[in-house]
Amino acid sequence: MTTKLSDLTPLEPWIARKIGVSRLTREALADYQLARLQETLAWVRERSRFYREHLAAAPSHLETLDDWAMWPFTTATDIQDDALRFVCVSQSDIARVVTLDTSGTTGAPKRLYFTAADQELTVDFFQAGMSTFTVPGDRVLILLPCARPGSVGDLLAQAVVRIGAEGIRHGPVQDVRATLNLLARERVTGLVGTPVQVLALARFPEQPQYLMLRFALLTTDHVSQALAAAVEAAWGCTVYNHYGMTEMGLGGGVDCVARRGYHLREADLYFEIVDPNTGQPLPDGDEGEIVFTTLTRQGMPLVRYRTGDLGRFVPAPCPCGTLLKTLTHITHRRDNVVQLPTGDTLALAGLDEVLFALEGVVDFTAVYEPGVLTLTLATYRSGTIVPEAQAALLASPVIARAVGGGALRLEVNVTPAGVPSPAKRTFLAANCAPRH
Numbered sequence: 001m002t003t004k005l006s007d008l009t010p011l012e013p014w015i016a017r018k019i020g021v022s023r024l025t026r027e028a029l030a031d032y033q034l035a036r037l038q039e040t041l042a043w044v045r046e047r048s049r050f051y052r053e054h055l056a057a058a059p060s061h062l063e064t065l066d067d068w069a070m071w072p073f074t075t076a077t078d079i080q081d082d083a084l085r086f087v088c089v090s091q092s093d094i095a096r097v098v099t100l101d102t103s104g105t106t107g108a109p110k111r112l113y114f115t116a117a118d119q120e121l122t123v124d125f126f127q128a129g130m131s132t133f134t135v136p137g138d139r140v141l142i143l144l145p146c147a148r149p150g151s152v153g154d155l156l157a158q159a160v161v162r163i164g165a166e167g168i169r170h171g172p173v174q175d176v177r178a179t180l181n182l183l184a185r186e187r188v189t190g191l192v193g194t195p196v197q198v199l200a201l202a203r204f205p206e207q208p209q210y211l212m213l214r215f216a217l218l219t220t221d222h223v224s225q226a227l228a229a230a231v232e233a234a235w236g237c238t239v240y241n242h243y244g245m246t247e248m249g250l251g252g253g254v255d256c257v258a259r260r261g262y263h264l265r266e267a268d269l270y271f272e273i274v275d276p277n278t279g280q281p282l283p284d285g286d287e288g289e290i291v292f293t294t295l296t297r298q299g300m301p302l303v304r305y306r307t308g309d310l311g312r313f314v315p316a317p318c319p320c321g322t323l324l325k326t327l328t329h330i331t332h333r334r335d336n337v338v339q340l341p342t343g344d345t346l347a348l349a350g351l352d353e354v355l356f357a358l359e360g361v362v363d364f365t366a367v368y369e370p371g372v373l374t375l376t377l378a379t380y381r382s383g384t385i386v387p388e389a390q391a392a393l394l395a396s397p398v399i400a401r402a403v404g405g406g407a408l409r410l411e412v413n414v415t416p417a418g419v420p421s422p423a424k425r426t427f428l429a430a431n432c433a434p435r436h
Contacts, residue, residue, distance in 0.1 A: 009256035009263045012322045014128035018267040026323055030065060033270050036295035038062050041071075044301050047088035050078065051303060068272070069281050073291065074305045076110060079247075083111040086300045094299055095119060096150035098246050112246050115299040119150055122249050125265050126159030129254040133215045133240055136164030139186060143170055143179070143193030144220070144422075152250050156192060165190075172422040173197045176204050184208035192217040192242075195227050196420035200362040202234035203417075205380055213237045217254075219244065221424045222330055224352035241329055247305055248292060253327055258319040261326040268296045271327065272304070273312055276334060284313040289334065290327070308333045336427045338368045341407035344398045348427040351375070354392045358385060363420040367428045373399075374411040378418065386412050 016024040019032040044051035095116040146153025146169040157167030195218045219242035228239040243262045244252040253262030272291040282288040290307045314326040332349040360381035367374045402408035
């Protein structure tokens with residue numbers, strides 16, 4: 001498939017059809033979003049025990065999108081406390097329940113409830129988003145959970161079929177060599193997986209011949225530029241980035257051919273960027289916390305849900321020509337940052353850029369205790385990699401300042417590369433910034 005920067009994201013005509021216009025304009029989309037927000041507020045106030053109480057002091061009616069900041073936020077803790085209080089339909093109408101462990105805390109897991117109609121919305125979005133780089137006849141290897149009906153990999157496979165391609169249900173990687181052999185044997189042209197698992201495949205020393213891979217879509221976790229570049233260099237394919245979380249209904253936004261950020265599922269989700277400390281809306285171009293509201297969900301709608309992810313809207317038009325908003329690629333979460341004694345902050349995403357640029361590294365763990373940063377690199381090579389890693393880390397001004405001033409000691413260890421966990425990676429630290 002040949003692409004050029006004038007290739008409009010398929011999300012724009014898809015959204016135009018969803019909102020019932022022949023040609024999309026920002027004005028038409030804003031009118032649609034306002035009407036859907038009003039409907040959502042009425043729906044949750046009538047049917048959700050949580051929102052009936054949570055929104056009791058909020059205005060009775062939303063007049064304009066500019067007024068939306070007057071409504072209160074919803075947090076992960078709210079869901080953990082009692083997710084069933086959010087549900088707006090009969091239990092018999094729930095087709096899928098997803099349980100999410102809350103990494104890094106001792107809190108209760110989050111449970112998200114979806115109707116069959118809610119899941120159809122996800123399949124519909126996946127079809128539109130995947131058609132950015134998937135064409136009829138493609139063979140797409142799905143390295144996400146797909147064994148259960150309604151799981152993310154199952155929904156993705158359904159979407160790929162609607163494009164006229166084949167979705168090969170694989171699940172998370174368990175054996176790197178076996179998955180690589182399958183890539184060659186099944187003549188796979190595209191794959192979808194988590195960043196570190198795909199990197200482990202791409203950097204495996206014994207690559208099969210005659211790979212036909214044209215694209216890789218990385219999802220579920222932060223994708224560093226260094227990691228994407230390593231995958232592209234190893235396979236000669238194009239790497240795309242997807243942003244989503246279970247709370248969003250699994251899909252939130254996806255790269256277009258310009259690959260400078262995500263175009264968003266704006267007919268199903270209303271996105272905001274707010275100041276992480278004050279909660280006040282920020283103008284396009286300013287970085288803050290990503291907040292979203294569901295516009296079309298029946299089972300468990302969410303109003304102004306704080307994601308903990310940091311990003312910003314790009315003010316300039318996208319080279320693909322769309323009028324949809326562009327959200328910058330997510331670099332880090334509020335709780336994946338540590339405060340150094342120097343007053344500087346160190347994000348896991350910054351370590352990703354440094355360490356995934358080192359040849360052979362496929363994963364690492366980062367543990368911070370006051371005064372000590374311990375890094376354990378999972379790698380296909382050893383030898384000089386420890387001094388290489390130390391030198392690369394000291395090239396970071398933040399780390400160099402802390403080490404040079406005696407406020408931080410680096411410890412770098414190496415372990416043989418295995419199969420990285422598909423779980424979202426976290427900064428293991430005693431003083432991570434708190435989530436809100």
